[in-house]
Amino acid sequence: MRDRPVEERIKDFDEVDRGLSLEEAMAEAERCLQCKKPMCVSGCPIGIDIPEFVRAVAEGEIDEAARIIEAANMLPAICGRVCPQEVQCEGECVLGRKEAPLAIGQLERFVADEMRRKARPVPKCKPPTGKSVAVIGSGPAGIVAASELARAGHHVTIFESLHEPGGVLMYGIPSFRLPKEIVREEVSRVLALGVDLRLNHLAGRSVTLEELRQFDAVFIATGAGLPRFLGIDGENLCGVYSANEFLTRVNLMHADRFPEYDTPVKRGARVAVIGGGNVAMDAARVSIRLGSKVYLIYRRREEDLPARKAEIERAREEGVEFITCANPVRIIGDEWVNGIECVRMEMCELDKSGRPVPRTIEGSRFMLDVDAVIVAIGQGPNPLFAGMIPDLRRGKEGTIEVDGDGQSSVPKFFAAGDITTGAATVILAMGAAKKAAASLDRMLSGDEATA
Numbered sequence: 001m002r003d004r005p006v007e008e009r010i011k012d013f014d015e016v017d018r019g020l021s022l023e024e025a026m027a028e029a030e031r032c033l034q035c036k037k038p039m040c041v042s043g044c045p046i047g048i049d050i051p052e053f054v055r056a057v058a059e060g061e062i063d064e065a066a067r068i069i070e071a072a073n074m075l076p077a078i079c080g081r082v083c084p085q086e087v088q089c090e091g092e093c094v095l096g097r098k099e100a101p102l103a104i105g106q107l108e109r110f111v112a113d114e115m116r117r118k119a120r121p122v123p124k125c126k127p128p129t130g131k132s133v134a135v136i137g138s139g140p141a142g143i144v145a146a147s148e149l150a151r152a153g154h155h156v157t158i159f160e161s162l163h164e165p166g167g168v169l170m171y172g173i174p175s176f177r178l179p180k181e182i183v184r185e186e187v188s189r190v191l192a193l194g195v196d197l198r199l200n201h202l203a204g205r206s207v208t209l210e211e212l213r214q215f216d217a218v219f220i221a222t223g224a225g226l227p228r229f230l231g232i233d234g235e236n237l238c239g240v241y242s243a244n245e246f247l248t249r250v251n252l253m254h255a256d257r258f259p260e261y262d263t264p265v266k267r268g269a270r271v272a273v274i275g276g277g278n279v280a281m282d283a284a285r286v287s288i289r290l291g292s293k294v295y296l297i298y299r300r301r302e303e304d305l306p307a308r309k310a311e312i313e314r315a316r317e318e319g320v321e322f323i324t325c326a327n328p329v330r331i332i333g334d335e336w337v338n339g340i341e342c343v344r345m346e347m348c349e350l351d352k353s354g355r356p357v358p359r360t361i362e363g364s365r366f367m368l369d370v371d372a373v374i375v376a377i378g379q380g381p382n383p384l385f386a387g388m389i390p391d392l393r394r395g396k397e398g399t400i401e402v403d404g405d406g407q408s409s410v411p412k413f414f415a416a417g418d419i420t421t422g423a424a425t426v427i428l429a430m431g432a433a434k435k436a437a438a439s440l441d442r443m444l445s446g447d448e449a450t451a
């Protein structure tokens with residue numbers, strides 16, 4: 001087992017998975033069949049040459065492996081940790097038909113971590129083109145777009161509303177899954193390409209649309225950070241958080257170290273986390289580390305939980321109590337939360353996605369004594385900036401509509417990541433940003449009459 005022991009890891013926010021040693025990485029890499037038609041590559045949204053980098057690891061050529069990975073991916077230490085490889089590259093690995101698929105994510109992480117220990121030259125950029133691009137948002141989509149456009153020779157300025165770059169990588173994903181110094185290092189490698197970063201700049205407010213129109217193009221990567229709520233009584237009580245607020249308070253504002261930092265959060269409480277996705281698992285496991293008793297309430301069955309299997313397993317090992325087939329109907333309290341009322345659910349016919357539709361069982365109400373409730377039932381696109389751009393075509397729930405190349409309905413305005421898809425994954429945001437940046441580059445280089 002590479003994971004740190006449970007009793008040790010629930011006391012801190014240090015990384016849980018310890019990663020591979022050189023010997024383990026080389027042995028794992030030797031399992032690769034070097035398929036003539038590597039399905040793993042087609043399963044990777046950013047097209048890393050997986051067989052080639054794995055071959056280099058098997059031969060102990062870690063610098064070469066890093067060169068191959070970085071040609072396609074400027075954020076390998078991040079992707080090696082948080083990508084859902086089991087449904088992407090590893091999901092396609094032919095070894096998986098008979099035994100465990102090749103641990104591609106772990107190998108990518110190993111190579112990236114080895115390289116972090118060395119001074120490396122910054123990748124070369126093309127000569128300056130004299131064109132300028134404003135990138136709005138510094139999550140994975142914005143960072144990848146900035147890196148691709150800077151390497152193409154354009155001058156890039158990122159505007160980020162928060163006081164640290166990284167988007168969800170920084171404020172959402174807890175450090176026991178993704179240490180923050182890794183995000184800082186990978187982002188600073190992109191900044192070293194000559195990218196300007198303006199923190200505490202909210203596009204649409206502190207930097208206006210008119211100012212942004214002065215750039216030759218605008219790349220919108222504002223993500224999906226708008227939390228959804230349950231719409232039930234008691235949701236405005238003190239002690240009810242959206243998962244985004246709760247995680248931001250801890251990850252970005254160090255609420256776990258209150259009063260050293262001035263943002264508080266409930267500690268040692270009885271907490272109900274509502275939801276069953278990765279965000280719910282993160283909120284539950286953070287609460288465990290704050291000394292709380294944690295109930296995770298999910299309306300479908302255990303086998304329907306949408307979170308990654310490994311994260312469900314870790315949450316369970318760490319003491320999260322799962323209450324499945326249950327749905328909250330009321331949060332109870334005076335000023336502060338002191339309980340949550342739920343109903344039991346039964347599973348009925350399958351919906352379009354093949355999941356059973358949950359239906360309330362009459363007379364099944366039950367109560368849980370809790371002091372805090374964290375709502376983790378999904379996020380929608382950030383509406384502020386997109387909502388201010390005249391003629392910008394918007395899709396379901398406020399996403400920005402783009403063509404296959406990331407071009408929006410407004411000339412010179414491109415978009416990628418969660419703002420175009422709704423809440424998705426890091427690698428999908430990166431893949432879309434890479435494609436959109438290539439198309440923006442073609443437009444700026446005058447190869448295409450897009451504008």
Ligand SMILES: Cc1cc2nc3c(=O)[nH]c(=O)nc-3n(C[C@H](O)[C@H](O)[C@H](O)COP(=O)(O)OP(=O)(O)OC[C@H]3O[C@@H](n4cnc5c(N)ncnc54)[C@H](O)[C@@H]3O)c2cc1C
Nearest residue numbers: 137139140141161167168172203222223417418424425426
């Ligand atoms: C708690 C949590 C855990 C997750 N875990 C995983 C995981 O393990 N694996 C995985 O693949 N995916 C995971 N995801 C999803 C993944 O993080 C997102 O799909 C990804 O970050 C989307 O990237 P993005 O760049 O589009 O948006 P974001 O990462 O949301 O970045 C958007 C950035 O834009 C900034 N911004 C917004 N509006 C403005 C404005 N008007 N002006 C300036 N800046 C602005 C925001 O502050 C933010 O920094 C998780 C999500 C959450 C919330």
